[in-house]
Every structure is written in C-alpha cells, then in structure tokens.
Amino acid sequence: MARNQSKAKNGFPHFMLKEIYEQPEAVRRVIAGRVDAAGRIVLPGLGMSEDKIRTFSKVTVAASGSSRHAGMVGEFMMERMTGLPVEVDFASQYCYRDPVVAPHELTIFLSQSGTTIDTITALQVARRKGAKSLAICNVPDTPLTQNADTTFLTHAGEEVAIAATKSFTTQLTALFLLAAFVAQAHKKTGAATESAVAALQSLPERMEGALATDSECRKSAQLLYRYKDFIYVGRDIDYPIALEGALKLKEISYIHAEGYPTGELKHGPTALVHEGLPLVVLALHDKQDEDSMLRYGKTVSNIREFLEREIPVLAIVNASDTEVAALTPCVLAVPDLPVLLQPIVEVIPLQLLAYHIAVLCGRNVDQPRHLSKSVVVE
Numbered sequence: 403m404a405r406n407q408s409k410a411k412n413g414f415p416h417f418m419l420k421e422i423y424e425q426p427e428a429v430r431r432v433i434a435g436r437v438d439a440a441g442r443i444v445l446p447g448l449g450m451s452e453d454k455i456r457t458f459s460k461v462t463v464a465a466s467g468s469s470r471h472a473g474m475v476g477e478f479m480m481e482r483m484t485g486l487p488v489e490v491d492f493a494s495q496y497c498y499r500d501p502v503v504a505p506h507e508l509t510i511f512l513s514q515s516g517t518t519i520d521t522i523t524a525l526q527v528a529r530r531k532g533a534k535s536l537a538i539c540n541v542p543d544t545p546l547t548q549n550a551d552t553t554f555l556t557h558a559g560e561e562v563a564i565a566a567t568k569s570f571t572t573q574l575t576a577l578f579l580l581a582a583f584v585a586q587a588h589k590k591t592g593a594a595t596e597s598a599v600a601a602l603q604s605l606p607e608r609m610e611g612a613l614a615t616d617s618e619c620r621k622s623a624q625l626l627y628r629y630k631d632f633i634y635v636g637r638d639i640d641y642p643i644a645l646e647g648a649l650k651l652k653e654i655s656y657i658h659a660e661g662y663p664t665g666e667l668k669h670g671p672t673a674l675v676h677e678g679l680p681l682v683v684l685a686l687h688d689k690q691d692e693d694s695m696l697r698y699g700k701t702v703s704n705i706r707e708f709l710e711r712e713i714p715v716l717a718i719v720n721a722s723d724t725e726v727a728a729l730t731p732c733v734l735a736v737p738d739l740p741v742l743l744q745p746i747v748e749v750i751p752l753q754l755l756a757y758h759i760a761v762l763c764g765r766n767v768d769q770p771r772h773l774s775k776s777v778v779v780e
C-alpha cells in the first residue's frame with residue numbers, strides 16, 4: 403500500500419504538492435471544448451438551454467469549506483458579468499435557516515466529493531422549496547449529483563490530499579464559464595466579460611507561471627513558519643481567496659490564521675496586528691480595470707502603513723507590479739490576468755506557502771488531524 407501510494411505521487415513528496423502542480427492541466431480540461439471559435443461559451447452538458455437560463459432572476463450558492471470560498475468568488479463573477487443578484491451561504495446554515503426561495507431561482511451546490519452531508523441536505527431543502535438545482539462537483543455519480551436537477555462535472559481528477567487544491571481552481575473555472583454562459587443568455591456581455599473570456603485559453607499557462615513561485619514560497623515559509631498567528635487580507639474578489647489561504651494554512655499546519663476584507667481591518671481586527679503577526683496581503687491589479695486600480699492604490703497605502711509599524715508583510719502581486727515591490731522585497735508575483743480570472747492564479751502561491759509551512763512544522767500534510775476527505779456527519 404505504502405509503495406503504491408508513493409508511486410501514485412509521481413515523485414512528489416506529498417499528494418498535496420502533486421495536486422497543486424496538476425492544476426494547469428485540470429483547468430485545461432475544464433475549458434476544453436467550452437469556448438467556440440467565435441468566443442461563445444458552449445455548455446451542452448449543462449442540460450439547460452439559453453431560454454431556460456433567461457428565466458432565472460436570482461442565484462443562490464450553498465457549499466462548505468473551500469467549496470464555499472469558490473462560491474464566494476463565483477458571486478463576484480456572476481453579479482459582475484450577469485447583473486443577477488447572487489447570495490452565498492454555508493451549506494450547514496442554509497439547511498436550517500428556512501431560506502426564502504424566489505420563484506425563478508437557480509440554486510448552485512458546489513462540492514469536490516459530492517458526499518458532504520451539509521451540502522446534500524441544503525440541496526434537498528432548496529428542491530423542496532421549488533428551486534432549480536445545479537451541482538458543480540468533481541466526483542460523478544454521488545448523492546449530490548444524483549439529487550440535483552442538473553450537474554456540471556469539473557473533472558479535476560482524483561484529489562487524494564485532504565486539502566482542496568485542484569478541486570478549488572477547477573470549481574472557479576467552472577463558475578467563470580457558467581457566469582459567462584448566463585451573461586451570454588441574458589445578452590449582458592460587456593468589455594470585462596469579453597476580455598476575460600478572450601484570456602481564458604491562456605489561463606493554464608498563467609497558472610504554470612504561478613507555480614514558478616514555488617521556490618520563493620519555500621523561502622517565505624522558512625521566514626514565517628515559526629509565527630503562531632497569521633492574518634490574510636484581500637479586497638473585493640480577492641477577499642474569498644484570503645479566506646481560502648487562511649483555511650489552507652490552518653488546516654494543514656494547525657497555525658491560527660484568519661481572513662478579512664482588507665478594508666475591514668480598521669473596524670476591529672487591526673487591534674491584533676503587531677510585529678509578531680504576519681499579514682499576507684493580496685495586492686493584485688488589472689490596468690484595464692479602473693476599479694481594480696483604485697483598490698490597488700488603497701492596498702499599496704495600507705502596505706506602506708503596515709511596514710511603517712514594522713509588521714511582517716508578504717504581498718501577492720502581479721508580475722507587472724512596481725509599487726509594492728518598491729516598498730518590500732517580500733512579494734510573490736503571479737502572471738497578469740483580467741481581474742475576473744486573477745483568483746485562479748493568485749491562490750496558487752497561497753497553497754504553496756501553506757504546504758511549505760506545514761512541511762517545516764513537521765505535519766502530516768496529506769492527512770491532517772481530525773479531518774476527512776468526505777464529511778458525512780453534520
């Protein structure tokens with residue numbers, strides 16, 4: 403068994419690292435055949451025509467853990483690209499709060515395993531209340547996919563490590579395709595959607611560029627692994643990625659980590675911030691997007707202030723960044739992309755950072771304590 407497992411790791415020391423490296427190929431599979439020569443999204447497997455899609459006036463997402471973080475990124479993608487209102491909830495909350503389901507509501511359930519009891523229960527509640535249900539799932543023929551009206555399989559391949567990595571980035575890609583498809587059906591495609599769809603084919607290659615931060619991530623981990631608490635921050639669409647980075651770190655290294663919207667720090671959490679608590683700051687920008695540049699400007703001044711207070715800062719930036727890099731050498735740079743696709747690359751250095759910190763802490767990276775790949779208890 404041990405020998406088979408080490409063979410299946412393809413020379414990587416852990417499944418988690420192998421699965422992090424499999425992400426560009428997994429995302430390539432999600433995209434394959436889903437954008438035609440004219441740049442239109444084609445999702446025949448979805449089993450929902452553009453006419454049916456046009457009937458939806460609201461979208462709700464319910465999921466757990468990393469899958470919920472993917473749903474939160476999906477909320478930004480969907481609202482921005484389609485103009486439809488989107489709500490995201492913890493599956494474990496949705497199933498007990500007697501949710502109000504709108505007459506023309508699409509309810510999306512995201513899950514790697516398709517066996518998470520909270521998510522399955524949430525789906526049953528939504529169906530009972532008359533919502534149309536879509537399962538976005540990695541594993542086919544699961545209780546989740548069998549109970550849903552329709553399914554979008556992400557085909558990330560088997561994910562052995564407990565920590566979600568390739569299942570997460572393939573969920574983000576599936577949500578992007580879905581949002582672009584809904585925008586197309588509602589005739590809402592604008593410049594931001596068009597430039598993101600045009601950049602989609604280059605996404606796997608950009609993810610390979612993000613994997614090239616691996617040795618820098620290891621060096622950062624060596625500087626940081628002895629700290630006891632971390633705060634991750636991001637603005638707008640980057641905020642769920644801050645939550646995901648913090649979740650990755652806490653679940654595999656057992657180090658306390660929290661994620662906040664950057665703008666929320668001053669409303670309380672900043673009281674925790676001191677020279678002994680590193681801040682991991684998502685400080686990305688998209689020069690084609692005015693709002694993104696405004697957010698970036700604010701984040702740069704936040705970083706300046708943190709550094710003046712001698713707080714250890716590790717910033718995730720774009721390859722074209724100059725302003726953050728002028729303030730601190732502690733940066734991890736990922737390739738540039740339109741803002742709607744950035745989360746899919748910026749999460750990669752956070753996965754690698756968590757991985758290297760957990761290794762340095764001597765943790766059982768693939769099988770962290772108290773966690774299981776399939777959470778079948780409430």
Ligand code: F6R
Binds near residue numbers: 466564
């Ligand atoms: C995080 C992680 C968990 C799962 C959560 C939902 O790395 O693995 O937070 O994301 O338990 O699992 P699925 O997606 O299988 O429903």
